[in-house]
Amino acid sequence: MVLKIDVGKALIPKKGEELPGDTVEIDKSQSSTVVVLADGLGSGVKANILSSLTAKMTVGMLKYGCDLGEVIETLANTLPVCEVRQIAYSTFTILQVFPDGKAYLAEYDNPKAIIGRERNVIDVPRQTRIISGRKINEAHFHMDEKSWAVLVSDGVIHAGIGGIWNLGWSHQRVENYVSRVVSTFQDAQGMCDDLCHVCQRLYAGEIGDDVSVATVMARKPRYL
Numbered sequence: 001m002v003l004k005i006d007v008g009k010a011l012i013p014k015k016g017e018e019l020p021g022d023t024v025e026i027d028k029s030q031s032s033t034v035v036v037l038a039d040g041l042g043s044g045v046k047a048n049i050l051s052s053l054t055a056k057m058t059v060g061m062l063k064y065g066c067d068l069g070e071v072i073e074t075l076a077n078t079l080p081v082c083e084v085r086q087i088a089y090s091t092f093t094i095l096q097v098f099p100d101g102k103a104y105l106a107e108y109d110n111p112k113a114i115i116g117r118e119r120n121v122i123d124v125p126r127q128t129r130i131i132s133g134r135k136i137n138e139a140h141f142h143m144d145e146k147s148w149a150v151l152v153s154d155g156v157i158h159a160g161i162g163g164i165w166n167l168g169w170s171h172q173r174v175e176n177y178v179s180r181v182v183s184t185f186q187d188a189q190g191m192c193d194d195l196c197h198v199c200q201r202l203y204a205g206e207i208g209d210d211v212s213v214a215t216v217m218a219r220k221p222r223y224l
Contacts, residue, residue, distance in 0.1 A: 002099045002100070003145065003219065004219050004220065004222070005028070006187055006217040006218075006219060007026050007033060007035055007188050007215070007217075008187065008188030008190070008193075009035075009189075009212070009213065009215075010193050010195070010212070011024060011196075011210070011212045011213075012196050012199065012200065012207055012211040012212075013043070013207070013210055014043040014044075014155075014207050014210050015206050019045055019048040020048060020210045020211075021042060021044060021210040022038065022039050022040065022047075022048075022153045022155070022210045022211075022212035023036075023038045023056075023212075024037050024038075024055070024214045025038070025056055025058070026214075027059045027063050029063065030099075031099075032096050032099070033216070034063060035096075035151065035214050035216055036054070036055040036058045036092060037055075037092065037093045037152075038050075038052070038054040038055040038090050038091070039092070039110060039153045039154060039210070039212070040054075047210070051090050053078070053079070053090070054075060054079060054090040055092070057075060058071055058092065061074065062094070062096060068094075068106055068131070068138070072131040072132050073132045076134060077132070091108050091109035091110045092107075092108050093105070093106070093108075093110040093113055093151045094107075095151060095214075095216060097143055101142050101143045101218065102140070103140070104139070105124070105126075105138065105139040106136055106137070107126070107138075108134055110151075110153065110154075111152050111154060113150065113152075114150040114175050114178050114179075115141065115147075115149045116148055116179055117147045117148070118146050119180070120179065121175055121179045122141075124139045126138060126139045127139070144218065145218060145220055147217075148182055148188075148191075148216060148218070149215070150191065150213065150214070150216075151213070151215075152213050153209075153211065155210045155212065156169065156174060156213060157169060157174060158208065158209055159198070159203055159211070160203065174195075178191070178195070187217070188215040188216060188217045191213075191215040192213045192215050199211045
């Protein structure tokens with residue numbers, strides 16, 4: 001059965017910035033759906049440029065048949081590393097879903113993608129691969145009807161830090177929340193908007209870090 005892959009995205013910039021330092025890039029074609037969430041170091045225009053470059057290059061190269069090794073090598077040779085903190089100027093999560101439900105996930109220094117089916121979170125094993133000095137976590141899994149995946153940036157995990165929760169919302173709490181409410185949404189965009197709304201409340205309107213969410217839902221096609 002050919003699945004319909006529904007994708008949504010939502011971003012909120014850090015307080016005082018006009019542009020978010022994160023980028024979510026989506027490419028849908030007959031061969032696959034590619035979603036990239038890139039988080040630029042810092043915030044504002046510079047972070048936006050670096051995350052946009054990361055996301056657009058990744059989507060473009062995967063779309064034209066390059067493998068992840070080539071993508072990472074190109075990014076490693078293109079994007080600078082912060083001399084002071086010795087970390088990359090942009091981190092990323094890549095999710096590629098094919099029409100038959102096969103899915104590929106690659107994560108570089110971003111929070112782990114939350115993957116599930118209906119109300120259940122699925123523990124998808126990751127394998128670590130070193131590419132051009134970068135430690136990439138990869139996973140191959142299968143999505144069927146009612147499967148979903150939620151990609152988030154650090155701004156979601158850290159929501160409420162120093163306020164409602166000393167250490168922020170945390171990955172575990174986000175995971176629990178998503179699994180509880182995801183089945184109530186008819187489309188992926190609804191899940192994204194809801195997570196951003198919760199983050200705004202946790203930050204009490206004072207967004208301390210760029211918030212970005214991308215949601216992918218697999219379902220049967222609806223014919224009119």
